[in-house]
Every structure is written in C-alpha cells, then in structure tokens.
Amino acid sequence: MNTEDLLASLRKAARDIPMADIMKARAFMVRSASGLPKKYREAYSNELFSHLYNVFNEISRSKKPENIENIDPEEYEEFMRRLEEMGISEDKNQEYFNKLVRITAPYLVFIAKRPIHPIGMTFPGGDRVVEKDGIYYCPVKDKQNTVEVALCKFCICRDAEEMVKGSKWKMGL
Template structure:
C-alpha cells in the first residue's frame, strides 16, 4: 500500500501489486512483525493474548503465504478507490512508536487489502475469541462479528472495511430461516 504507486483500479491490478509487495518481505521481516505483535499483546489477559499472538498472527501469515504463492487470475472487479485510499490513510496512522511497527505495518499492508478487496474474508479468523468472549461466526456463508458496530467510533479501527456484518444481523436473519436455528 505504498502511497507513491499508482492506485489500483481493479482487483487484478491490486493483486499484482500485493504479490509484488509480498515478494519483497523477507522471513526476517515477518519475524520482526511477529515480535511486534507479541509485544503489543503482552498485557492482555491470557486468553486474549493467545488469540491475538497465535491465532490472529497465524491467520495473517497463512494469508500472506497465500498471496506470495498465487499464480492465478482473480475475478476482476472494480475497487472503490475512495475506500482503498481511506484504508491506506487509516492504516498508516496506526503505527508510530515501536521500531518493529514498520515491519508489522508493511506485512499488514499486503494482508489487509487482500482480505478486504480480493478474498472478501474477515480481518479476524472465524472462531477467534474477541473481547467479551464472543467470536467471529460464519453461519450460512456469511461472516458476523460481535464487535463490528461497537468499533465504529474508534478512528483507527479497520472494522468498517471488514466483510463481517454485526451479530445483530444474525438475529434478524435467523427469524426468517424457517425454523432453522443458530446458536451463538
């Protein structure tokens, strides 16, 4: 998500850019990004620390390796340039203190747009425990997050770009599923 580059106009251009950026990130860079994440979560309660340091980073790493290994042609769709530029700006404002942050930011600048614009997957893995003890869910191929709408007032939160719907929408949807029930 380098600001000096031409802004991708569609998913094919974005994917080509992300693949190129992924090849420039070394294993050492990834280790430094992981170190940042471990430091970042060290004061969280143990169950959240594990979720964020292990599950979340593994999800990002697997996504990164998927990008790095891609040799396919994606379905070409237009990308909302305004949303993309807002994401880049929002993301670049998040990091500024720890020397390892730049490695994490670079790593995530490849992973985040891929999840949002290419694969249309959540920014957190399905089943990951979030504050409050609830998890990201995927009933019937739709993604739901228990904290999506609670993060709208957090300026640096990336939730507004995430494919997940708020959990409240599961309740609305469940009413119309003809007797099929869904447990939280």
C-alpha cells in the same frame, strides 16, 4: 485500479519482505499482547499472527484473482489512509507488523472478500468471529465504525447482532 492490478502490487510487496521482517512483526504482536489475559493474548499473538501469515503466503503464491473487479478509488484511498494512520509505538518492530497488515488487509477486503480477523478468533467478552450460511459475523463490527483507524468499516463481516436478530425472525419471535 482493479483486483488484478492490486493483487500484482501486493504479491510484489509480499515477495520483497524478508522472513526476518515477518519474525519481527511476530515479536511485536507477542510483546504488544503481553498485558492481555491469557485467552486473549493467545488469540492475538497466535491466532491472528497465523492468520496474517497464512494470508501473506497465499498472496505470495497467487497468480490471478478469481474475479477481476474494479475497486472503488475513494473507498480504496480511505482504506489505505487508515492503514497509514496505524500508529508507531516505542516498539521498533511495529513497523514490520504494519507492513504485514498493509499487504494482507487490502487483499482480504478487496480481493479475497474474507474477514480481516480469523474465523473463531475470541474478542474480549468471549464472542468470536463466525461464519453461518456463507455469511461472516463479527462481535465488534458496529462498535468500531466510529474509530478513525479501525478497518471494520471495510470488512466483509456483518455485525453479530444481525445473526441474533435473523435467528429470532426465522423462529417467528
């Protein structure tokens, strides 16, 4: 499979999802974030949903990827396995959220080559996903690599620690 084939498949899947299902995904995100502190609740339920929704619309409107590249079948299979392992909670709307992620995440990872989480999203501890000199950094990238269902392994972001080390090296420390 290549990026053109994947985009065609994702575009078809996106066009087949009714807006009511997108709203159910949003409802799931709001409910699942209800126990978080306000700052993180807003980041998850507002920023992340807006990011996923904008990517979803981008996929629906897209014609062809900028670069047509082959996708490593083993990497893609592992990525999709992790997506399929996303749990189902008692909230029946989680399946709608999972469908949204199954469309947007492969697009971000394999086609757009952008972070899965939105730039600027705040994580617990106050750290954010940032972009510096065309490189994306995430505060949880390396901390999530051992989590079986985490998608961080596939995300284009580098660990935020690399940005700190790079700054020290540039300053001669």
